[in-house]
Amino acid sequence: MERGRGGGVALLSEDLLQNILSRLPALSFANAGCVSRSWRRAAGDVLSRPKLASAISLNPSFQDAVKEVLDSVLSRPIRPHFAIACIGLKFSLERTHKLITKKLGSATPVITSVARGIIGSDAITEEFKEVKWGVDVEDFNLPANKDRGIVLIVGFMPGLKVDAIPLLRELEEPGISLIDKFVMDIRNFSAAVSGCTSPTGIVMFGDKHADMKPVLEKMDYAMSMETVILGEESGHFMYRSGDDSRNISGSLKNSCDGVALVFARDNDKPQGVGETQFHVALSTGVVPVGPTHKAASVKVKGDGSERSTWLTARKEGLKEALDGERLLHDIYDEMENENASHDLYIGVTKRRKCSIGSEKVRWVTTLEFHDVLGGDEEYLFVDGVGIKTGDPFRFYRSDSDTALSSCRHVSEEFRNLKQAWTHKNSYHFRGVADGGDKTEVCGGIIFSCYGRGDSFFGQANVDSSPFLENFPGFPLAGIMCGGEIGRVHLSSADHQGGQEESSPRSYLHYYSTVYLVISHTPSSLES
Known part of the structure; x- marks a missing residue:
């Protein structure tokens, strides 16, 4: 031979x-x-098509857990273009980040964050789990592995360029985030690799001490509606960019308020590489209660991340300004005194001017949620700032029935997506004996509120079910967090009684789950 x-x-x-x-x-x-x-x-x-590999481990040993998920996601062929790792509070963020970046190499963008729960398939048993650890409180009834575990997501994205871009804060000006620079850094990166200033998608991680509302407002303003934006508002993270000039660890000039994992189309992609698409869906878990109000007087209290707003308000059509006790009394009556079983928010419709640098100013309308902290005989207290006199708002409460119904709606969205792919594929490949290559899902990532989960629904894996039912066998992973970022467009009639002429945008949610589905359509050369 x-x-x-x-x-x-x-x-x-x-x-x-x-x-x-x-x-x-x-x-x-x-x-x-x-x-x-x-x-x-x-x-x-x-490896001609996008690939997502993910795994979770609840091994209470830090090193063993990290090894288990790394071994699992690297057990089959993959060239890591990015990685997201989320860990429990009892694991070391710095050590986890160091181990993963060392294993995947310095050119791979990596974001490692602390989560309140993790979602995915077990690295050893392959059993799918939604694991909620909850908030930073001591509970002696919880098992020994409370707050111990990790989820790792590694992605290969041919046809896309991926990098981690930080939102910096000057240490000499601790009250000022460099938001315009951050947005321009994203646009410049996208333009350099794709020729378009709006990338395909952004997965965002915000710091718990930073106010992400103005950041997200400018991102929404600056990016086309084709750019998918999702992530976590309030966390603790470390990152590594593939561009070493963006890594500020140990910097004496800047700290980091957030980091964006940016996916932009690659103009120099090899011939024959198909198109990767991002699809986002939202399952909401809050429902409006009572009439529309307008802020009558507004005060800001506190500083830094501890700022809150004290306000009075008028019911729409009435002149009397209501204090905090009266507002809460009326809302609790509307809720039939079920206030103990629901978290309460106000959803404020804000119409503001927005611009980036010297660009032309535009008006934008957003719906932003604020936690209700309490009230007294003078004011209603809500978390955060940015509310102005005259802003209309409604109260919202968490509601498991609404969330369950919304999950079913997301599942229907995914079914329709599959049907659209089937119709497109049957038309495009008509006459091909074996059906040819076709659009198919590659995997999914979800960000879910830590208030949801089995204790909220009374059953397990509800938030994951829309994906698992429609795309069985494909990898899905995610985290439970506080403040879910998801760029969606809302009908004003659903949220403000149809009073606003323009529909508001919403990008920061509570008691919600945000879904990212990644799909791939091959080029004709792949067929």
């Missing part, structure tokens, strides 16, 4: 070689691509 250069392996058929390579762990797969030109080409065929 003629062996030829490279020995017998050179005689392997292309299909057999691809079958072998597809079974290799990530490191061995990367090494195999260096064997020869034909092996490199076969390896490229194996």
Whole structure:
């Protein structure tokens, strides 16, 4: 038998070689691509489409848990283009971040954050779980592994460029985030690789000591509606950018208020690489209560991240200004005194001027939620700032029935998405005997409120069910957090009784779950 250069392996058929390579762990797969030109080409065929790999571990040992998820996500071929790791409070953020960045390499953008719960398939048993740890309180009835665990998401995104871009704060000016610079950094990165200032998608992580509302408002203003934005508002994280100039660890000039994992189309993508699409959906968990009010007087108290707003308000159509006790009394009557079982918010419709740098100012209308902290005989107290006299608002309460119904609606959205793909594929590939390649899902990521979960619904895995029911067998992972970022457009009639002429945008939610579905449509050269 003629062996030829490279020995017998050179005689392997292309299909057999691809079958072998597809079974290799990530490191061995990367090494195999260096064997020869034909092996490199076969390896490229194996990884020609986007891939998402994810796993969770609840191993109480920090090092063992990290090893389990790394071994799991790297057990099959993948070239990491980004990674997101979320851990429990009892694990070391710094050590976790160091281990993962070392394993994945310095060129891979990595975000590591502390979560209030994790979602995904177990690295050892493959059992799907939604694990909620809750808030930072001592509960001696909880198991020993409380706040111990990790979820790791690693993605390969051919046709996209990915990097982590920080939102900086000057230490000499501790009250000022460099929001305009942050938005321009995102736009410049996207323009440099795609020719378009609006990227495909942004996964955002905010710091718990920063106010993300003005940041998200400017991001929404600056990006086209085709840009998907989702993430966590209030957390604690570390990051590594693929561009070392963006890594500020140990900087004496800046701290970090947030970080955006930015996905932009690659103008230099190889011929034959298809299109990757991001699809976002929202399951809400709050319902409006009572009539529309307008802020009558507004005061801001506190400083830094502890700022709150004290206000009085008038019911729409009435002149009398109501204090906090009266406002809460009326709302609790509307709720039939069920106030103990619901969290309470106000949803404020804000019409504001917005611009980036010297660009033309535009008016934007947003719906922003504020936690209700309490009230007295003078004022209603709500978390956060940015409310002005005359702003209309309604009270909202958390509601499990609304959340369950909303999850069913998301599941229907995903079914319709699948049907649209099926129709498109049957039309595009009509006449092809085997049906050809087609649009298909690659995986999903979700950000869910820590107030939801089995204690909220009375059953397990409700938030994950829309994805699991429609895309079984595809990877899904995520976290439970406080303040879910999800860029959606709302009907004003649903939220303000139809009083506003323009529909508000909303990008920060509570008691919600935000879903990201990643799909891929092959090019004709892949077919």
